[in-house]
Amino acid sequence: MRQLKPEVVEQRKKDLLQWVIHYYVKNSRPVSSAVIAEEAGMGLSPATIRNILQELEDEGFLRQPHASSGREPTDEGYRFFVDYLIDVQRLASDEQESIECQYRDRVEELDALLSETSKLLSKVSHGAGLVLSPQMREQVLRRLEIIPMAGKNALAILVTEAGQVRHWPIRLDFSPTSRQTNVLNRFLNDTIRGCSIKDAQPIVMAQLRKMEREFRELTGLVDGLLREVGHIVEPEPLYVDGADNILSYAEDIGDIASVQSLMRVFNEKRRLTGLLENELSLKRSSQIIGAPRAKPRVSIGVESGLPELKDLSLVTTTYKYHDRVMGVLGILGSKRMEYSRMMSLVDCLSDIVTRQMATWEEDSFGG
Numbered sequence: 001m002r003q004l005k006p007e008v009v010e011q012r013k014k015d016l017l018q019w020v021i022h023y024y025v026k027n028s029r030p031v032s033s034a035v036i037a038e039e040a041g042m043g044l045s046p047a048t049i050r051n052i053l054q055e056l057e058d059e060g061f062l063r064q065p066h067a068s069s070g071r072e073p074t075d076e077g078y079r080f081f082v083d084y085l086i087d088v089q090r091l092a093s094d095e096q097e098s099i100e101c102q103y104r105d106r107v108e109e110l111d112a113l114l115s116e117t118s119k120l121l122s123k124v125s126h127g128a129g130l131v132l133s134p135q136m137r138e139q140v141l142r143r144l145e146i147i148p149m150a151g152k153n154a155l156a157i158l159v160t161e162a163g164q165v166r167h168w169p170i171r172l173d174f175s176p177t178s179r180q181t182n183v184l185n186r187f188l189n190d191t192i193r194g195c196s197i198k199d200a201q202p203i204v205m206a207q208l209r210k211m212e213r214e215f216r217e218l219t220g221l222v223d224g225l226l227r228e229v230g231h232i233v234e235p236e237p238l239y240v241d242g243a244d245n246i247l248s249y250a251e252d253i254g255d256i257a258s259v260q261s262l263m264r265v266f267n268e269k270r271r272l273t274g275l276l277e278n279e280l281s282l283k284r285s286s287q288i289i290g291a292p293r294a295k296p297r298v299s300i301g302v303e304s305g306l307p308e309l310k311d312l313s314l315v316t317t318t319y320k321y322h323d324r325v326m327g328v329l330g331i332l333g334s335k336r337m338e339y340s341r342m343m344s345l346v347d348c349l350s351d352i353v354t355r356q357m358a359t360w361e362e363d364s365f366g367g
Helices: 006-027 033-039 046-058 075-086 093-101 110-125 178-192 197-208 218-229 243-252 256-268 270-286 339-359
Strands: 128-132 141-148 153-160 165-171 238-241 297-300 312-321 324-334
Touching: 006 033, 006 046, 006 075, 033 046, 075 297, 075 339, 093 110, 093 339, 110 128, 110 238, 110 324, 110 339, 128 243, 128 270, 141 178, 141 197, 141 218, 153 218, 165 218, 178 197, 178 218, 197 218, 238 270, 243 256, 243 324, 256 270, 270 312, 270 324, 312 339, 324 339
Parallel strands: none
Antiparallel strands: 128 238, 128 324, 141 153, 153 165, 297 312, 312 324
8 A cells, every 4th residue: 555655644634624613614514524525636545534533622722513514614724724824815805995095085183093093994804803002101292382372371282293182171270371372382393203202201391491481380291291191081092893793703612601701891992902012012922124014913812811802713913113012903803703804904904004104204393
């Protein structure tokens, strides 16, 4: 009897595993050896197919829900499938063009961009779209101004380099003259440009102490203003759309208690935010300036670190502003998702968000 080379045997096993997982993802039912013999077109005998399936089950890539049923992939099987797809992911050109069209109308503020991106991810994937907003205190300031209103009232406006805009009313201890306001705004923006929000207050206060006496009464105003900057309401940290899409494949999740636990995770958002923030920290610590964007990352089941996501898969990647990793976006869905397409979707959206942010020009107030 002719013996096959070990590498041929191993490749045949991989090909069969890929076919089984692809069939299961497409049809959502366990795969029998008879189906493989009839439809796979691999030229293998039924006995050989059964032997290979048993080996894949013994190695933890497949499982048999019932003694008389076919096989379905385990988390290890999905992991093998995803690792194989990472290097061959493609997004159909017509689908990519459709996504590009969603961004043709210029989105000027980061909050709107990230909100629309989470909606689009949900729409095209039929899963839940997730986009983690940049951490506000870490962002670099582009502009900070005070616009005087009636009496001692004023409006403070803040713009970051990443395109986030915040404004809030403040009550002053005195009614500033237009000259004082103009001097203050010029001073603030000459001093804080390029600083992070968390570093702005000590830098500005150090400069203020050097100013002439006529501007010293502004010290209290600037100190209070920059203290408020550090405590302003944070932007929505996590944009989530399409959580209810998860319910369309609730049979994959398990009993009603598991579904309820998963919905609580969506409603609270805190743990999902922490999950994506951990990934953001890892990407920032390992990023190399000028390096190409990292490939999408796939977390299958418990790989995500959240027990409630044990029956789901999470596909994520990062987006950048001026070569700096700013946030994370991704898709959460069934383990039976089309991994190649989902990886291409998040990769495509990351590229669009990164390019959109790069086009924003410096804003100016008052014309």
